[in-house]
Amino acid sequence: MITHVVCFKFKDPANAQVAKEKLLALKGKISELRHLEVGIDVIRSERSYDLALVAKFDSLDDLNAYQVHPDHVEVGKYIQTVRESAVAVDFES
Numbered sequence: 001m002i003t004h005v006v007c008f009k010f011k012d013p014a015n016a017q018v019a020k021e022k023l024l025a026l027k028g029k030i031s032e033l034r035h036l037e038v039g040i041d042v043i044r045s046e047r048s049y050d051l052a053l054v055a056k057f058d059s060l061d062d063l064n065a066y067q068v069h070p071d072h073v074e075v076g077k078y079i080q081t082v083r084e085s086a087v088a089v090d091f092e093s
Helices: 015-024 060-068 070-082
Strands: 002-010 035-040 051-057 083-092
Touching: 002 015, 002 060, 015 035, 015 051, 015 070, 051 060, 060 070, 070 083
Parallel strands: none
Antiparallel strands: 002 051, 002 083, 035 051
């Protein structure tokens, strides 16, 4: 199992809700996506990011298929226009 974790900081934190909705709309559209959680930060500390995504895949090949899937690419284009920064970790469990 591959776990894909991404944290986003937005230019305007209000964009976190729209990004969350767009990401959650990927459920059921991408067959390789086994699990998806998206949450908005509630602490709002100086070191916090605004939004976190946790996705799970059966294999690296499935993660790679997700990355280039047209629905994911479309959401990514939106996020790229409103994000300040992003960090990611992908690990095997």
